[in-house]
Amino acid sequence: MSALSNSNWNRRTVLRAALGLTAAGGLAACGGNNGRGSGGGSGTNLTQYFHAYGEAGTEQAIKKYAKAYGEANVTTQWITSADFESKLFATLLTDNAPDLFEFHPQIQMIKSGQVADLTDIIEPVKDDFNPADIQSHTVDGKIYGVRMIDDPQFFFYRKSMLDKAGVEVPTTLDELMEAAAKLTTSKVKGLYMGNDLHNVIRPMIWSAGADTLNEKNEIAYHTDGVIEGLKKMRKLFTSGNLLLGAPTESWDPSSLNQGLCAIQFCGMWAMPGIQDALGDDWGVFPFPKTIDSGKQSVYNGGWSMFVNAKGKNVEAAKEYVKWLWIDQKEYQEDWATSYGFHIPPRTSLAESATKLKTGNAAEGVRLFNEFGxxxxxxxxxxxxxxxxxxxxxxxxxxxxxxxxxxxxDIAVNRELKKLFG
Known part of the structure; x- marks a missing residue:
């Protein structure tokens, strides 16, 4: 769900904390108590950490699911999005660490023994998960983390603005740059990609036909195509056609909805809000080809649930994760489609989710499958x-x-040597 994609954060803080290299104090309670099972719990107390999602109803939903669980008393800490990663990792180093938490798959959490192996609860239903979601959580044949939602990200555009300017939907980065120029007026910028541009770094690399790492965990991004892409991004940045200093980050569709820009990079979660604001005056397209030999791309962000391997109630936390994110398909579909749109990582749910079968939602699913x-x-x-x-x-x-x-390259190779020898 919105709030944060995987790239809006102070990475240095997170890395230091994830590797246990920084001292940190405890975390004051955020978000208040969640409804504990009304006497139904076994007496085991579990705490789960969530970042504050942008969509209305999300906090209430997570607390409703927890309250329905009868085997433990589950308390939810709902943490301000801007502070989530630093507070999470700081707290993981203290006695107040949560029993389970949402985050993204990152190998240093496994190497440092921070997250528990969940293979035993996922294995029986593994074939019902998107294979890419299993692969992205697997190290040495063991699965760490259960994917809750997949969040494809692409460009959203105002159909009427493109029509008025005589602009076709771009399929190359050059065409996107030309479109941004034609769409820019005294009141509207042609394009918004976030104030820091961080969300489009990896799509630009993939669309250049490159990747972050190859299968041998070696650098795969340092190519002529990526260099060409960086030059184009510089040209775009200095063109005057890019919305910079927007009131909200690109995870929030307000800039598009309010007419500050004609095209905005955002995530599938925003679709219901955009539909409410703009009716049918919008569409989506993938990140265009950076170079002619590249291929359009879609970044599939999302959130996963992890169990704190250093917590006091590891088995009880695993049981809760199994109950909610493996067994309770009704809650899983509710979480994916009732508060903004997301693709359920369970294939059976993705195929039956009626809200994703028509219009731009169906187009988003198609782009996810083709370019993800x-x-x-x-x-x-x-x-x-x-x-x-x-x-x-x-x-x-x-x-x-x-x-x-x-x-x-120097920084990345240093990390690779540390992690893989």
């Missing part, structure tokens, strides 16, 4: 930070892209 790229569990916070630095240096500040990538 999932998280690579070996692509860590420090590597993400290194790429954010590349954008800061050569897109915002005009550093030579080759030099910026050389600098990133």
């Amino acid at each position: 790229h999932f998280d690579n569990i070996g692509w860590t916070q420090a590597m993400i930070t290194a790429h954010e630095d590349v954008f800061a240096n050569c897109v915002r500040k005009d550093m030579d892209p080759e030099a910026a990538l050389d600098k990133a």
Whole structure:
């Protein structure tokens, strides 16, 4: 769900904390108590951490599911999105650590023994999960984390604005740049990709026919196509056709809905809100080809539930995760489609979710299936930070892209050596 994709955060803070390299105090309670089972719990107390989703009803839904569980008293900490990752990882180092928490698959959490092996609860239903969601949570044949929702991200556009400007839906980055120029007026910017541009880093790489890492966990992003893409992003950044300094980040569709831009990068979660605001005056398209030999791409973000392997109630926490995110299909579909749109990671649910079968939702599912790229569990916070630095240096500040990538290579290779030898 909205609030944060996998790339809006202070990566250095998270990495240090994830590897246990920073001292941290406890976390004050956020979000208040969730309804505990009214006497139905066994006396075991569990705490779960969620970031504050942007869609109305999400907090109430998570607490409703927890209250229905009879085997333990489950309390929910609902944490301000901007603080979520730093508070989560700081608290994991203290006696107040949660028993379970949502996050994204990252190998350093496994290497440091922070998250529990959930293979035994997932294995019986593994074939009903999107294979890419299993792969992105698997290390050495063991599965860590249960995917709750898949969140494809693409460009949303105002049909009427494109029609008026005589602009076709772009399929290449050059066409997107041209469209942004034609769509920009005294009151409207042609394009919004977030204030920090972080959300489009990996799509730009994939659309250049490259990747973050290859199958041998070696650098795969340092290519001529990515260098060309960085030069184009610099040109776009300085063109005056990009919305910068928007009131809300790109996970929130307000800039598109309020007419501040004609095209906005956002996630599938925003579809119901956009429909309410714009009626049928909108459509979606994938990140266009960075270079002619590339391929359009869609980043599949999302959130997964992990069990704290260092917690006091590991088995009880695993039982709750199994109950809610494996057994309770009704709740899983409710979570995926009632508060913004998301694709259920369970194939059976994805196929039966009626709200995703028509209109732009169906188109989003098609783009997800055709162009989707999932998280690579070996692509860590420090590597993400290194790429954010590349954008800061050569897109915002005009550093030579080759030099910026050389600098990133040093940081990424240092991480790879630490993780894989």
